[in-house]
Structure formats: structure tokens, C-alpha cells
Amino acid sequence: MKMFARTVLAGMATLMLAAPAQAQTTYNIASLADFTGPYADVMKDLNGARHSAVAWWNAEVGKDLGVQLKMKDYDHRYDAAQVASLWPGIKAELNPIIALGVGAPDATALQGRLPADGIPLIMSTAGYGFGWKSDPWVFNPRSTYAHEAAAFLEWYRKQNNVSGALKVAVFSSEASPAYVDIAKGLRKYADENKATIDLVEIVYTEVQPTDLTTQVNRVLNKGAQVLDVQTNTAAVVAVKRALQALNKKVPIVMSSHNGITASASAIGGIANLEGDYEVYGMAMPTDENTKSRQFYEKLKSQYGMKGGWTVPTVMGLNQTLVALRAVEAAAKKSGAANVTGRGVREALLSTTITSEQTFEILSDVKYTNDAPFPTTGATVNIGIVKGGKYITAAPGVAVPQIGKW
Amino acid sequence: MSEFLNYTINGALIGLLYALIAMGFIVIYRASKVFNFAQGELVVFGGFVVWWMITSIGLPYWIGIPLAFVAAALFGFAIERIFFSRLVGESVFAMVMVTIGLLILLRGLILVLFGPQVRPFPIIFPLQPVIIGDILIPRSLFIGGMITIVVGLGLSWFFNRTRPGLRMTAVAEDHQVAVSMGISVKRSVAFAWILGSVLSTLGAIIFLSGKSVSFLASEIGLAALPVALLAGFESIAGVLLAGIIVGIIQGLVMAYVDPVIGGSVGNVFPFIIMLVILFIRPTGMFGWKMVERV
Numbered sequence: 001m002k003m004f005a006r007t008v009l010a011g012m013a014t015l016m017l018a019a020p021a022q023a024q025t026t027y028n029i030a031s032l033a034d035f036t037g038p039y040a041d042v043m044k045d046l047n048g049a050r051h052s053a054v055a056w057w058n059a060e061v062g063k064d065l066g067v068q069l070k071m072k073d074y075d076h077r078y079d080a081a082q083v084a085s086l087w088p089g090i091k092a093e094l095n096p097i098i099a100l101g102v103g104a105p106d107a108t109a110l111q112g113r114l115p116a117d118g119i120p121l122i123m124s125t126a127g128y129g130f131g132w133k134s135d136p137w138v139f140n141p142r143s144t145y146a147h148e149a150a151a152f153l154e155w156y157r158k159q160n161n162v163s164g165a166l167k168v169a170v171f172s173s174e175a176s177p178a179y180v181d182i183a184k185g186l187r188k189y190a191d192e193n194k195a196t197i198d199l200v201e202i203v204y205t206e207v208q209p210t211d212l213t214t215q216v217n218r219v220l221n222k223g224a225q226v227l228d229v230q231t232n233t234a235a236v237v238a239v240k241r242a243l244q245a246l247n248k249k250v251p252i253v254m255s256s257h258n259g260i261t262a263s264a265s266a267i268g269g270i271a272n273l274e275g276d277y278e279v280y281g282m283a284m285p286t287d288e289n290t291k292s293r294q295f296y297e298k299l300k301s302q303y304g305m306k307g308g309w310t311v312p313t314v315m316g317l318n319q320t321l322v323a324l325r326a327v328e329a330a331a332k333k334s335g336a337a338n339v340t341g342r343g344v345r346e347a348l349l350s351t352t353i354t355s356e357q358t359f360e361i362l363s364d365v366k367y368t369n370d371a372p373f374p375t376t377g378a379t380v381n382i383g384i385v386k387g388g389k390y391i392t393a394a395p396g397v398a399v400p401q402i403g404k405w
Numbered sequence: 406m407s408e409f410l411n412y413t414i415n416g417a418l419i420g421l422l423y424a425l426i427a428m429g430f431i432v433i434y435r436a437s438k439v440f441n442f443a444q445g446e447l448v449v450f451g452g453f454v455v456w457w458m459i460t461s462i463g464l465p466y467w468i469g470i471p472l473a474f475v476a477a478a479l480f481g482f483a484i485e486r487i488f489f490s491r492l493v494g495e496s497v498f499a500m501v502m503v504t505i506g507l508l509i510l511l512r513g514l515i516l517v518l519f520g521p522q523v524r525p526f527p528i529i530f531p532l533q534p535v536i537i538g539d540i541l542i543p544r545s546l547f548i549g550g551m552i553t554i555v556v557g558l559g560l561s562w563f564f565n566r567t568r569p570g571l572r573m574t575a576v577a578e579d580h581q582v583a584v585s586m587g588i589s590v591k592r593s594v595a596f597a598w599i600l601g602s603v604l605s606t607l608g609a610i611i612f613l614s615g616k617s618v619s620f621l622a623s624e625i626g627l628a629a630l631p632v633a634l635l636a637g638f639e640s641i642a643g644v645l646l647a648g649i650i651v652g653i654i655q656g657l658v659m660a661y662v663d664p665v666i667g668g669s670v671g672n673v674f675p676f677i678i679m680l681v682i683l684f685i686r687p688t689g690m691f692g693w694k695m696v697e698r699v
Contacts, residue, residue, distance in 0.1 A: 036513075038620065038621075040516070040521040041520070041522045041523065173669070174669040174672070187667075201664055202667060203663075204663055204668060204669030204671075204672070205669075205672075206624060206628070206672060207621045207624065208616075208619070208621035208622045208624055208625070209616075210419050210422060210546075210625070211415075211419065211543045211546055213415075213534055213541065213543045214411060214412065214415050214541070214543075214656075214660075215659075217541060218660075232621070233523050233617060233619075234523065234616065234617050234619065234621055237525075237616050237617045238616055241532060241615050241616060244532050245532045245533060245534050245543065245544075246534070246541075265523065265525070266524070266525055266617035267525055267617065268460070268525030269525075
């Protein structure tokens with residue numbers, strides 16, 4: 001009997017000692033999303049990617065670390081005022097250790113208050129020149145849009161053996177500070193590289209242009225060899241229609257938010273974009289069998305991925321993976337029970353998130369205290385429509401250096 | 406010189422498109438004294454209906470477009486019945502607030518009915534531009550400009566020369582006087598909303614032909630506002646001239662000033678004109694001057 005009692009007591013003691021090792025500390029992620037604003041159409045994919053990535057991490061990484069993450073969505077309608085209004089409630093309700101944003105409204109509304117709140121914000125987009133400040137709390141996993149476009153222009157010039165300066169026209173809009181920022185960044189890049197790039201004109205239009213035939217004709221008369229349209233799909237369609245009206249074939253280069261698949265859908269078919277390009281510093285959702293695609297398929301089959309293999313899905317994955325790897329690094333450093341927003345930020349600034357860790361969705365991500373985006377080692381992928389198919393034209397093209405603007 | 410002519414003609418044609426949208430403002434304002442803040446959303450609604458009829462369902466143009474106009478007319482009528490018929494006699498402020506509510510409601514309705522995606526708008530007018538010597542004119546704007554002139558002159562004739570039009574003009578002048586003359590204010594207001602909605606759909610066809618339709622298209626409502634103000638909110642024929650003036654100024658500023666200063670002054674300039682008009686001549690170029698006896 002005594003023996004039995006000892007055995008039971010010993011068993012109970014063992015269980016009690018083992019219990020803390022299996023305990024899971026739960027932390028929260030605030031997921032800022034646009035369900036009813038201008039980007040509502042892509043939010044199913046982007047947000048679906050966030051949730052499935054968190055589910056994957058909880059099951060395959062967090063479980064062993066003793067960390068579980070919960071994520072809650074907040075609809076900010078892509079409106080900075082709405083973000084500012086929601087944020088105090090998010091803090092009170094969720095006390096998040098990290099937040100995921102959609103675009104400029106999140107950054108503009110929160111960048112001033114995040115240091116005091118001690119919560120880093122991870123974006124899915126490329127960076128902006130106006131946000132290029134030291135001591136960042138808002139982090140972009142990609143270089144700026146201007147850096148990405150510049151990488152394309154250098155690649156295109158070499159690829160086509162252009163001997164003098166490549167003549168480029170930029171179509172922008174003053175409807176968004178982000179659009180103007182891209183144009184300013186490219187102006188700075190052209191000024192620094194006069195021998196290789198000639199920015200013939202920046203054409204400012206409405207976000208839904210009435211007609212651009214006159215403007216496109218004007219820049220073609222100035223010799224433009226590439227038309228950079230990184231604003232929205234409506235502008236891509238208007239520029240393309242102008243080119244078709246003029247019977248001219250000059251390539252358009254787009255970005256991630258208005259890329260080939262989105263613009264093809266807006267113009268009524270991918271064949272309309274034959275010979276046009278897109279450029280961005282993350283995986284391209286082509287049909288090619290890549291590591292990123294395999295990871296997506298895994299999320300789809302095992303972790304409830306609701307989004308299709310699209311650019312918004314890749315955007316959702318890129319930011320969430322950076323956030324998850326940062327939490328992971330913070331938990332490894334401080335212990336599962338001691339993860340804080342400040343600790344996650346420290347981890348972001350002191351750890352290189354390798355391309356392997358993001359399943360090649362991103363190149364190596366290395367932040368410094370000088371900028372909210374990687375300033376060295378970043379690369380872009382270039383996509384093209386060729387023979388009616390959307391394929392990768394060039395992977396891993398190095399991003400050039402551009403001075404601050 | 407040919408470049409200057411190019412910008413002038415294109416500016417004038419874009420101005421005529423603004424004038425067409427502004428006509429929607431004006432017909433509704435004349436009948437109900439309501440400035441319809443949701444005019445841009447009516448353009449978007451009309452655009453989505455055309456897309457739905459032709460691209461989504463696959464109806465031929467000659468059926469899809471007339472059906473879209475019928476749908477727009479019914480939609481305008483429904484708006485008047487549901488919201489504005491109950492507000493006859495209420496303050497203008499109350500009615501304006503309703504149009505702001507309508508703007509939000511329409512955005513939600515379009516989202517529910519057609520989804521949030523950017524949709525490809527059918528190519529109604531051929532893409533090939535009209536080329537006269539060195540002058541290059543987008544065909545949709547060229548044909549659209551002709552249509553706008555015909556519609557503008559037709560509506561002007563309707564309001565000034567026909568009995569139903571004159572009845573609506575009486576309503577525009579004073580609701581109480583119109584009622585005392587046996588004119589149905591409700592019927593006139595309903596007709597104005599039908600007309601405003603149909604004009605918005607016509608504007609959407611010209612504006613969006615071959616492009617894409619999304620919420621962003623509603624911004625043309627704002628762009629048309631300076632044209633309506635320059636004309637004065639009562640003059641249909643005047644809006645044609647006002648549109649041409651605003652369009653030419655905007656086109657020339659975009660061509661010659663924007664590249665120099667590196668910004669989009671051309672898009673802002675019509676609003677500068679609007680402010681100047683409001684300071685100098687609040688009734689616009691052709692608006693009615695009301696003499697009130699106190």
C-alpha cells in the first residue's frame with residue numbers, strides 16, 4: 001500500500017514538474033485589414049494568408065517554443081482616421097505584441113504612437129521615402145517602390161542592350177502620398193544615374209483617368225522606352241488603352257498592388273498585357289513550382305488557407321512570416337513567457353530573417369536602425385506576360401542604392 | 406501650334422464629359438433644390454450596370470445599353486420614391502443630408518450587388534483615335550462630346566420650349582407657386598431623378614468605354630462640380646460652355662504647367678476657378694438671379 005502511495009505521489013510530482021514545460025503562453029496579434037474600403041476586393045486573400053500562416057506557426061513552431069499566437073481582425077476601411085480611432089480600443093482589448101498593417105493609412109496613423117505603445121507594426125507593402133527615418137517601429141519587408149522600380153529599369157536596360165540612358169516616363173497621381181513618393185524616388189534615382197536613366201516626364205493623372213492618349217503620345221514623342229505605372233489598375237488600363245489607340249508597343253512596368261493579374265482582370269484578359277512587366281521584392285504567384293508555391297499548397301491542404309495563389313496572398317504571407325519569425329526570435333532570446341512588443345522589435349533589428357525561413361517568399365530580410373525597410377541585400381523578382389502566360393522573367397535581381405529623398 | 410490645338414481640343418472634349426455629368430447635378434437641383442452629393446455614385450452604379458449587362462451576362466450592346474438606361478431610370482425613380490418624395494416641403498439642409506446618406510448607401514449597395522473587384526468596362530467606342538492632320542482625338546471623347554452637345558441642346562429645348570419642361574422649370578423656381586398652379590412637384594422631382602440617373606449612366610459609358618469600373622470612377626462627380634458652378638445650377642445650355650471653358654483651361658494647365666512644376670495643378674485648377682466664381686458671381690455665368698422682396 002505504501003509502495004502504491006509513493007508511486008502515485010511520485011507520479012503526481014512528475015506531472016506537476018512537467019506541467020510548466022508544456023504550458024503555452026498566448027500572445028495576441030492585431031490584424032488591421034480593409035474589408036469595406038478600396039482594397040476590400042483583395043482582403044479575402046491577404047487576410048486568409050495571415051490566418052493560415054499563424055495556424056501553421058502555432059502548430060509547427062510555436063508548440064515547441066511554448067508560444068501560441070492569436071490574431072484578431074479589425075476593419076479600418078483603409079482610412080488613417082479610422083486606424084487612429086480603432087487603435088486605443090485594440091490596445092485595450094488585445095494588448096498585442098505585434099500588429100499587421102495593410103498600407104499607408106496604418107503607417108501614417110500609428111508611426112508616431114507605436115514607440116510609446118511598444119508595439120511594432122509590420123506592413124506587407126514596399127517601403128516609402130517619406131517613412132525613411134531612423135528608429136523605426138513600422139517595418140516593411142521590401143525596399144521602397146522606387147527601389148524596386150529602379151531594379152527593374154537597370155535589369156531592362158542591360159537585358160535590351162540599351163547603350164545610352166534608358167528613357168522612362170512615370171505615370172503617377174497626387175491622390176495618394178505613396179504614389180507621389182514613388183515618382184519622387186524615381187526622380188532621385190534618375191538624377192543620381194544620368195548616364196543610364198533619363199526620366200523624360202512624370203505625368204500626374206486622376207486615380208481613374210478620363211483618357212491618357214494625349215499624355216502617352218507626348219511621352220512617346222519624347223522617346224520613352226518604358227512606362228512606369230505603379231499607381232493602380234485603372235491607370236494601367238488607361239495607359240494600355242492609350243498605347244493600343246496609338247498602335248504603339250512600349251512596355252509598362254507595374255508593381256504588386258496593381259500587377260499583371262490584377263490589371264489583366266481589370267482590362268479584360270491577360271493577352272492585353274503581352275510584353276508588359278511587374279516588379280516587386282517578393283515571390284510571384286506564377287504557375288511555376290517554387291518553394292513558396294509548395295508552402296502555399298501546404299497551408300491550403302493543412303492549415304485552412306482560404307486565399308488563392310495570388311499577389312495579395314503572397315503579401316499577407318510575407319508580412320506574417322516576418323512577424324512570426326520575429327516573435328520566434330524574441331521567444332528564443334527571452335523565453336516563451338517573456339515576449340513583449342519591444343522584445344519583438346529588438347529581434348527584428350538584430351536578427352536576419354533568411355529567405356529559407358520565409359520559404360523564399362522574401363529575400364533575406366535584415367533591418368537596421370536607419371530605415372524601416374532592408375537597405376542592403378534586398379532583391380526583386382520580375383514577371384512578364386509572354387505568349388499569353390504570366391511567368392517569371394528574372395528572379396533575384398539586386399536592388400540598387402538610392403540616396404534618401 | 407498643333408500641340409496647342411491638340412491640348413485645347415482634348416481639353417474641350419473632356420470638359421464636355423464633365424458637362425454631361427454636371428447636367429445630372431443640374432436637372433436634380435432644378436427640380437428639388439437639392440445638391441446631390443451622390444452624383445458620382447450614380448455614375449458608378451450606371452457603369453456597373455452596363456458592365457453587368459454586357460460583360461457579365463453577355464448581352465449584345467444594342468440590348469445591353471438600352472436595358473442599362475431602363476435600369477438606371479428605374480433606379481432614379483426608386484431613389485426619389487423611397488427618400489425624396491417624403492421630403493417635399495422639408496428644409497434643403499435635410500435633403501442635402503439625405504444625399505450624403507445616399508452616397509454611403511450606394512457604395513454599400515454596389516459592393517453587395519457587384520462585388521468589390523475592379524471590372525473591365527466594355528469597349529463601346531472604337532479605341533482608334535480620330536486623327537486630323539497632327540491632331541489626335543480619342544474617339545470615345547469625340548463621340549461623347551457630340552452626344553453631350555446634342556443632349557445638352559435637347560434638354561435645353563425641353564426645359565424651355567415644351568409644356569412638361571416648362572412645368573419642371575416652374576417647379577425649379579418655387580415649389581409652392583408650382584403647386585398653386587396645379588403642377589405636381591412630386592412628379593417633376595421624380596422625373597428629375599430619373600433623368601439624372603440616366604444622364605449618369607450615359608456619362609459612365611463615355612467616361613469608362615474600354616477602361617475599368619470601380620468606386621474610383623465616382624471622382625468624376627467631384628470633377629464636374631466646378632463646371633456646374635461655373636454655369637450656374639439652373640442652366641442646361643450654359644453647362645456646355647462652362648464645361649468647354651473648364652476643360653480647356655485644365656488641359657492647357659496639365660500640358661504646360663504640370664511638367665514645369667512637377668505636380669498636378671491641372672486637376673486642382675478647376676476648383677480654383679470654382680472658388681473664384683463663388684467669390685465673384687455665386688450664381689455662376691448663367692444661373693438665375695433671384696430678387697427677393699423683404
